[in-house]
Amino acid sequence: MEKEFSHLDQDGKVKMVxxxxxxxxxxxxxxxxxxKMEPETLMMIKEGNIKKGAVIETARIAGITGAKKTSDLxxxxxxxxxSSIKVDFKLDFEDKIKIxxxxxxxxxTGVExxxxxxxxxxxxxxxxxxxAVDKSMEIGKIKLIYKAGGKSGIYEREE
Known part of the structure; x- marks a missing residue:
């Protein structure tokens, strides 16, 4: 099955769909x-001991703002x-925060x-x-896990 790129016209020029x-x-x-981070870094975040302030709530605001500005980026x-943006965090791990x-x-059009x-x-x-306390942090495993609406219907990632 051949797929075509929706952001290219017949001459190969970029276009908005x-x-x-x-x-x-x-x-x-x-x-x-x-x-992922050092366990000590996660403990500092949980205890509110990062000098820059409330890490999780600031990250929540950044995520919401980022979603709103996606078309600018x-x-x-x-x-x-x-109509709705929710950003949640799971901190019940030894060395990572899940978002x-x-x-x-x-x-x-969709909101993926x-x-x-x-x-x-x-x-x-x-x-x-x-x-400032952990330059070795790694960001990863970012993926779409669910989408609903539109012509293609529901997509749910199988783990």
């Missing part, structure tokens, strides 16, 4: 990722009116990129706020 004829549907996307993303973002809207951007920006913010 025309979504004007698409049906407006409820759209949801969830993405996850993680940031990624050239072919449509500016979207988002999950969920984004919703009613529109003509917004969810992925939220996870990335949250992880980068954690790195920025804790880099």
């Amino acid at each position: 025309d979504v004007s004829e698409k049906e407006v549907t409820q759209r949801t996307a969830r993405a996850v990722g993680e940031i 990624i050239p072919m993303c449509h500016p979207l009116l988002l 999950e973002a969920e984004v919703k809207n009613s529109g003509q 990129m917004e969810a992925l951007t939220a996870v990335n920006l949250a992880a980068l913010t954690i790195y920025d706020m804790a880099k």
